Amino acid sequence: MAACLWLNTLDALFMFRLVSLCFLTMLIAFPANGEMQGERERPYRSDGEQIHAQCERLLQQKGSPGGTAKELLAIRLDRFYSGGGYQPLWTNRQRVDELIEALEESAADGLNPSDYDLIKIRQSVADTLVSPEKKARVDILFTKAYLTLATHLRYGKVDPVTLEPYWKRPEKRGLGVLDETLQRTLASGSITAVFKELRPQDANYDLLKKGLARYSAIANLGGWPRLAEGAVLKEGSRDRRVAVLRKRLEVSGALVMASADTSTVYNREMVEAVKKFQSRNGIDVDGSVGPTTFRVLNVPVEQRLDQIRVNLERYRSFLHDLPPTCILVNIPGYYLQYIENGRSQWGSRVIVGQPLRQTPVFGAAMHSLVFNPKWVVPRTVLDKDVLPALNKDNSYLAKKQLRVVNEEGGTVDPASVNWSQYSAANLPYHLQQRSGDKGALGRIKFLMPNPLAIYLHDTPGKELFDKSSRAFSSGCIRVQNPAELARLVLRDSLGWSRAKIQEAINTGKTTMVTLPQQIPVFLLYFTVVPNGEELLFREDIYNRDKRALQLLKSSTSGSQVCREEK
Numbered sequence: 001m002a003a004c005l006w007l008n009t010l011d012a013l014f015m016f017r018l019v020s021l022c023f024l025t026m027l028i029a030f031p032a033n034g035e036m037q038g039e040r041e042r043p044y045r046s047d048g049e050q051i052h053a054q055c056e057r058l059l060q061q062k063g064s065p066g067g068t069a070k071e072l073l074a075i076r077l078d079r080f081y082s083g084g085g086y087q088p089l090w091t092n093r094q095r096v097d098e099l100i101e102a103l104e105e106s107a108a109d110g111l112n113p114s115d116y117d118l119i120k121i122r123q124s125v126a127d128t129l130v131s132p133e134k135k136a137r138v139d140i141l142f143t144k145a146y147l148t149l150a151t152h153l154r155y156g157k158v159d160p161v162t163l164e165p166y167w168k169r170p171e172k173r174g175l176g177v178l179d180e181t182l183q184r185t186l187a188s189g190s191i192t193a194v195f196k197e198l199r200p201q202d203a204n205y206d207l208l209k210k211g212l213a214r215y216s217a218i219a220n221l222g223g224w225p226r227l228a229e230g231a232v233l234k235e236g237s238r239d240r241r242v243a244v245l246r247k248r249l250e251v252s253g254a255l256v257m258a259s260a261d262t263s264t265v266y267n268r269e270m271v272e273a274v275k276k277f278q279s280r281n282g283i284d285v286d287g288s289v290g291p292t293t294f295r296v297l298n299v300p301v302e303q304r305l306d307q308i309r310v311n312l313e314r315y316r317s318f319l320h321d322l323p324p325t326c327i328l329v330n331i332p333g334y335y336l337q338y339i340e341n342g343r344s345q346w347g348s349r350v351i352v353g354q355p356l357r358q359t360p361v362f363g364a365a366m367h368s369l370v371f372n373p374k375w376v377v378p379r380t381v382l383d384k385d386v387l388p389a390l391n392k393d394n395s396y397l398a399k400k401q402l403r404v405v406n407e408e409g410g411t412v413d414p415a416s417v418n419w420s421q422y423s424a425a426n427l428p429y430h431l432q433q434r435s436g437d438k439g440a441l442g443r444i445k446f447l448m449p450n451p452l453a454i455y456l457h458d459t460p461g462k463e464l465f466d467k468s469s470r471a472f473s474s475g476c477i478r479v480q481n482p483a484e485l486a487r488l489v490l491r492d493s494l495g496w497s498r499a500k501i502q503e504a505i506n507t508g509k510t511t512m513v514t515l516p517q518q519i520p521v522f523l524l525y526f527t528v529v530p531n532g533e534e535l536l537f538r539e540d541i542y543n544r545d546k547r548a549l550q551l552l553k554s555s556t557s558g559s560q561v562c563r564e565e566k
Contacts, residue, residue: 050136052086058140076147077140080179088135089186090142096125098191099146106149108209109199109316110309111157115555116145146191150182151175153198156317158551163544164525166362166452167318205315207530212308215301215535223301224251233274233289237266245289248297249273253534254280280531282333282538284468296537307537310548311528318361318524326520327366327485329456329477331359332527332538334470336456336479338488346488351459351470351478357384358542359475361525364448365518366456369486371504371511372435373445377402378453381474382424386431390419397431401438405430435510443505444482446489447512448521456521458482471541477523492516 045053058074081089090096103116124130124138160167178198185194199205218224225244233239242264249255255273271287278285281296289297322328324342329335331352338346353359357380377386389396397404397414404412406429417429433439442458452475459478464470472478479485483501490496493516504511527538527545540546 045132047088047132047136048086050132051081051088051139054133054136054140055081055086073144073147076175076179077143079176080143080147080183081140083183088139090139095186095191096142099142100125102191102195103145103149106152108213109153110209110212110312110552111149111152112553115152115157116149117141118145121145146182146186147179150178150195150198153195153316154178154320156313158313158317158548160317162551163548164361166360168363200315200319202315202319204530205312205319207533208308208312208315208528208535210533211528211530211535212305212312215305215308218251219301219305224248226300227289227294227297229294232291233266235266235268235271235287238264239266240264242266242270245274245297246270249277252277280534280536282468282536304537306549307528307540307545308535310545310552311526313548313552314524314526318522322522323520326522327456329521329523330529330538331361331523331525332541333529333536336477336485338485340488346484348485349465349470349480351461351464351472352541353473353475354471355542357474359473359477359523360452360454361523362450362452362454363520363522364450364454366446366448366489366515366521367518368447368512368514369489370445370447371501371513372443372508373439373441373457374435374510375433375440377431377433378474379424382427382431385474387419387422387424387427400433402431402433405432435508442478442482444486446479446482446485454523456482456485469539469541489515489519 055074055078059071059078061070061074081087090099100118100121103113103118103121106113106116120141124141130138181194185191225247227244227248228241230239230241231237233242233245243262245266246255246257246261249270250257254277255270266289274289274293275285275287277283277297278287278293283292283296322339325340328337328339329350329352330337334350334352336348336350337344386396386402393399394415396402404414404417406412412429422428433441435441435443437443438460440459442460444458446456448455454476456477456479461472461478462480464472464478465480483498483505486501487496487498490501490513493513496513504513525542525544527540529536529538
């Protein structure tokens, strides 16, 4: 019995010592501050160290959603901060307020403020209790927004090559140059001022912005009414739809009403208002409301807003750094402008490529012109027009005044050729048309070497210039008044007056003349262009607006926020 008591006492003593040992171990492991030694917080990081760590983390996030764009943005951020020792850039509240205001105003440029994390930025400004690590993240958030908006204003949000693969910038400058400017601005300049300088320095860009504001106001008030289907409206027609039409024209500014009018008569005043509307929208101006006018009248204001946004983006993408003297062709506007010293000096109607043979967006330098040019049928026209016609009609070549020429320049009898065995790729001959008024190139051809074989030229089909829609060519640009364009591009040459140009044409001889200076030519695509305070809407003949709008609205796809140019 005593032995059992002794053993129980030993067990109790052992348990007491064991509990004491455990308690002592816990005291050693948990100091007075309550933290385990093994998990003690790392030494305090300075602001610069926190930002450096955040930049390093961003650089290591390869393969994340957003792909290469995010990786390149991380490189830009690291480069932006490294120059200042990774110190915070947004400690000045006035700078922060200026940035927020600029992000808000980006909507007036047709951009989306959410692309720049505006909501997060506002929340971070209101949040006063933040850790050092979060302060670093917020500083980087501000800088990302700053770099992104600046890049969008300077180069456009969407890389133009994504939409127009043949486009090359007139002047290539790396984003490093832009970032240096932005760094200097943060140090001692005005964010508002630098963003203003980054926008296209073109009065038409500002007019497009005003138009966006005007149409946004119309949308906020409910837009314009939709016109019901019915018979063609002509002067004198009586129709209940006239009252709706009157309101539609009044809302968009084509009709100014001195007083309320509920008449159902389609009178002279309405006819003139419809003519104004047709002119603004590139429709045949006849004052009647037929199928085409009816369709365009019912385009909702929201679609017009998207169209304006897309064309503001095109201004940012294509109209930076253009030389002061150049030739601009707006493809859907069917119009050519001769720009001299930054001002439009002359314009002409043009004919462009049909939808199945589209005129590409690109730039090239015009270096010469040819009077009385001979036309060599290009491969695309051979494949799609000439060879199929020859297989059906042996007299086709004679009707088109085309002769068959071999590699040595000799004429070949077309009857001796088995045309059915050839395609454009293996045809051993050229088909050549003599120069003259009936020739496909007319009397003047303007040469601007490019791999697409696109050029400007005269045409025998002058009657086509009277049409409002002029997409009839196989891709080249037909000019309504080529003799005047020739005079302008040869103006610096001695002796090339209007009279001498006509004299050269009258000889009938094929003559090449080198321009005194090469003139850049840009074939562009704008479906909205300003005309004073009015906006002219043009049909999207190649259906390019939809794709451009998708990329403009997307968060990353096609973006050139981080595009480095070599």
